[in-house]
Amino acid sequence: MSEHKFCHRCGNSAEQKIPAGDNRPRAVCVACDYIHYENPKNVVGCLLEWHGKVLLCKREIEPRRGYWTLPAGFMENGETSLDGAAREVREEACAECDNLRLFAIYNLPRISQVYLMFFGRLRNGEATAGEETEAVGLFSQQDIPWDDLAFPVVTETLTRFFERKQERIREVHYADIISRPGEPLDIVRHSG
Amino acid sequence: MSEHKFCHRCGNSAEQKIPAGDNRPRAVCVACDYIHYENPKNVVGCLLEWHGKVLLCKREIEPRRGYWTLPAGFMENGETSLDGAAREVREEACAECDNLRLFAIYNLPRISQVYLMFFGRLRNGEATAGEETEAVGLFSQQDIPWDDLAFPVVTETLTRFFERKQERIREVHYADIISRPGEPLDIVRHSG
Numbered sequence: 258m259s260e261h262k263f264c265h266r267c268g269n270s271a272e273q274k275i276p277a278g279d280n281r282p283r284a285v286c287v288a289c290d291y292i293h294y295e296n297p298k299n300v301v302g303c304l305l306e307w308h309g310k311v312l313l314c315k316r317e318i319e320p321r322r323g324y325w326t327l328p329a330g331f332m333e334n335g336e337t338s339l340d341g342a343a344r345e346v347r348e349e350a351c352a353e354c355d356n357l358r359l360f361a362i363y364n365l366p367r368i369s370q371v372y373l374m375f376f377g378r379l380r381n382g383e384a385t386a387g388e389e390t391e392a393v394g395l396f397s398q399q400d401i402p403w404d405d406l407a408f409p410v411v412t413e414t415l416t417r418f419f420e421r422k423q424e425r426i427r428e429v430h431y432a433d434i435i436s437r438p439g440e441p442l443d444i445v446r447h448s449g
Numbered sequence: 450m451s452e453h454k455f456c457h458r459c460g461n462s463a464e465q466k467i468p469a470g471d472n473r474p475r476a477v478c479v480a481c482d483y484i485h486y487e488n489p490k491n492v493v494g495c496l497l498e499w500h501g502k503v504l505l506c507k508r509e510i511e512p513r514r515g516y517w518t519l520p521a522g523f524m525e526n527g528e529t530s531l532d533g534a535a536r537e538v539r540e541e542a543c544a545e546c547d548n549l550r551l552f553a554i555y556n557l558p559r560i561s562q563v564y565l566m567f568f569g570r571l572r573n574g575e576a577t578a579g580e581e582t583e584a585v586g587l588f589s590q591q592d593i594p595w596d597d598l599a600f601p602v603v604t605e606t607l608t609r610f611f612e613r614k615q616e617r618i619r620e621v622h623y624a625d626i627i628s629r630p631g632e633p634l635d636i637v638r639h640s641g
Contacts, residue, residue: 333488371491429621
């Protein structure tokens with residue numbers, strides 16, 4: 258359910274109800290009728306290559322502290338998804354990227370997130386750990402720490418990258434990552 | 450600036466400040482320290498074809514009431530972007546779609562929105578006006594009401610669709626739609 262117990266505009270109580278003309282419950286202020294919409298968040302990140310190796314970051318924050326991930330984070334207001342992905346690379350790996358292009362879109366409906374992942378080149382092969390990162394590393398396909406990756410979406414992005422590199426396909430990958438309690442993860446690849 | 454004047458968790462005042470470890474101002478509760486993040490929203494929609502014609506909806510709501518648009522709306526929590534796009538078609542045009550595939554991604558950083566547009570086939574060629582729609586219509590390229598389209602992102606989606614149909618290209622289109630006060634609209638096509 259919603260975290261909105263109070264109106265963020267006037268501070269009075271908010272109650273769950275279906276607004277007129279709508280079809281699902283929202284947190285609506287009992288005093289000023291303001292409707293608090295809650296929508297999915299975008300996570301933007303990059304898969305960067307340098308001489309056949311891929312940049313990974315070891316997480317220094319929860320969740321999944323100590324596990325390896327691709328540099329990625331929540332998209333911010335006022336930026337494009339590509340600019341946000343480049344910003345995350347700067348923040349997490351103190352690195353710059355060149356020739357970024359859209360690589361994959363993943364729906365994670367259970368946690369209401371959409372991942373927009375970009376592919377590009379790590380500038381000069383240079384990266385160091387940012388504030389939320391314990392270490393950075395460049396890994397060839399056989400050296401990727403597959404058992405110590407932070408999230409299924411990271412595993413899927415890397416898997417798809419190496420598959421498609423072999424197949425020489427450039428189509429944007431679009432897939433759902435479906436998790437249901439007590440069931441194995443289901444990855445539905447729609448295209449790419 | 451943020452609309453968050455009050456904490457939606459405890460109802461106390463929220464103030465704009467940069468949280469520890471962060472690099473931009475957020476609305477932070479003065480009592481419980483809850484941080485209210487505000488992030489871009491996704492708009493999901495469809496370009497549906499039926500025997501060479503495209504489905505458009507005439508808006509019955511503001512903004513741009515009376516202008517023509519593609520069926521689209523805000524993505525909701527708990528759904529995939531593709532399912533959300535199909536839901537919007539159902540709500541706005543009482544129609545079903547087949548063979549949906551990702552067609553284009555547009556960044557609209559000034560209003561902090563990302564459009565995810567899908568292409569597919571209008572099932573049985575059937576559509577009628579939904580609650581927020583005054584009328585629906587099927588238009589061939591030469592009959593599209595180009596001067597009466599609701600938003601630049603609709604114009605760009607339709608333009609790109611007809612260009613690419615001619616070129617027989619299926620690559621996902623990725624572009625920024627940049628508007629600055631007092632300047633002409635700038636559409637930056639990255640790929641596709």
